[in-house]
Amino acid sequence: MLDEDGFLDMIATRKGFIDEKTREKMAKDEAKIREAAKELEKQEKQAKAETGISPTAQLWTVKYAPKSLKEICGNKGQVDKLQQWLHDWPNSAKAGFRKPGKSGMNTFRAVMITGSPGIGKTTSSHLCAKLEGYTPIELNASDARSKKLVENATNINNTSLDGWLGGGHKTLVAGVEVTDRTVLIMDEVDGMSAGDRGGVGALNALIKKTKIPIICIANDRQAQKLKPLLHTTFNLSFRKPDANSIRSRIMSICFREGLKVPANVVDQLVQGAQSDIRQVINMLSTWKLSSETMDFDQGKALY
Ligand SMILES: Nc1ncnc2c1ncn2[C@@H]1O[C@H](COP(=O)(O)OP(=O)(O)OP(=O)(O)O)[C@@H](O)[C@H]1O
Ligand SMILES: [Mg+2]
Incomplete structure (x- = not known):
């Protein structure tokens, strides 16, 4: 197991001779990591008390999904905008x-978040929704349930449309319970077929009259089939978070899990995964199954 001294040692010796300024910065980084790890421990205890389920058994990506805005690496401006938009939506x-x-x-009923995989698009959507007192319903745009929902919601003759559009009480639309405090999260919109009835066109029709906020998520805003949505959704493009913020998040998780991974190895993993945070966390949890430490060569060998 990694104790505090060992951790300090690991950081202090990672590159041989270190000048005063670097040492100071490293001490600061380390203090931050330690504080963040403490916060993670607190959350873990809380989660266990609330659900009775030990988060130890969960996937690390679930266990370490950000639970507050400050835990989200990068895209702060975009995340704040998303939250404000949800806040203002009823008005x-x-x-x-x-x-x-x-x-x-605020002239948009829907937003479209785009960006590369594993940088927090889905996580941010859920978190902002919850922070603003909404219940997020996530639909994978390519699955049958969401096709049905979009179809039903855009079918003028369907009685469930009244509830869907009217707000107020609960309505079942294609087996999904919707209230006026529901946020619809349409994930992987670029995976939707453009042609069929439940496709992008139908989603767009729904967006034009929806009485609840809709967050669409896709990887590439330039995708041809997303064209109809460009006029009806506000563009929130997420960028890859910078290496520093990813490093400190990952180091906090490693510290919390008692996994010894020097900062330069973390950087290497992040680079190899092209800043896909989910991928980095998955690699580390897999690695932890068999080992407590990872050095540079072992990190490199993962690619
Ligand atoms: N910006 C971030 N800050 C902290 N953790 C993150 C961040 N992005 C991703 N993660 C971690 O990775 C997991 C997956 O992230 P998420 O599902 O939000 O990515 P995504 O951008 O929606 O990816 P995809 O395009 O593949 O759907 C999260 O549960 C969390 O553990
Ligand atoms: Mg996602």
Whole structure:
């Protein structure tokens, strides 16, 4: 197991001679990592008390899904905008989506988050929704349930449409319970077929009249089939978080899990995964099954 001294040692010796300034910065980084690891421990205890399930048994990506905004690496501006838009949504609706608001987003009933895999698009959507008192319903755009929902919601003759559009009480739409405090998260929208009835066109029709916020998520906003959505959704593109913020998040997780991985090895993993945080966390949890440490060559060998 890694104790505090061992951890300090690991950081202090990672590159032989280290000058005063670097040492100071490293001490600061280390203090931050330690604090973050403590916070993770607290969350773990809380989760166990609330659910009775030990998070130890969970996938690390689930266990370490950010539970507060400050735990999300990168894209802070975009995440704040998303939260504000959700916050304003009921008022925007009252104004008939005619008042742009500070960010210019409040004329939109839906947003589209785009960006590369594993950088927190889905996580941020869920977290912002919860923080604003919404219940997120995530639908994978390519699955049958969501096709049915989009179809039903856009079918004028369908009675469930009243509830869907009316807000207020619960309505079942294609087996999904919807209230006026529901946020619909349509994940992997670029995986939707453009042609069939439940496709992008139908989703777009729904967006044009929806009475609840819709967050669409895709990898590439330039994708041809997403074209209809470009006018109806506010563009929130997420960038890859910078190496520093990913490193400190990953180091905190490693520290918490008693896994010895020097900072330069973490950097190497992050680089190899092209900043896909999910992938880095998965690699580390797999590695932990058989070992407590990872050095540079072992990190490299993973690619
Ligand atoms: N920005 C981040 N900060 C902290 N943890 C993150 C971040 N991004 C991803 N993670 C970790 O990776 C997991 C997966 O992230 P998420 O599902 O939000 O990625 P995504 O951008 O939606 O990816 P995809 O495009 O593949 O759907 C999270 O549960 C979390 O553990
Ligand atoms: Mg996702």
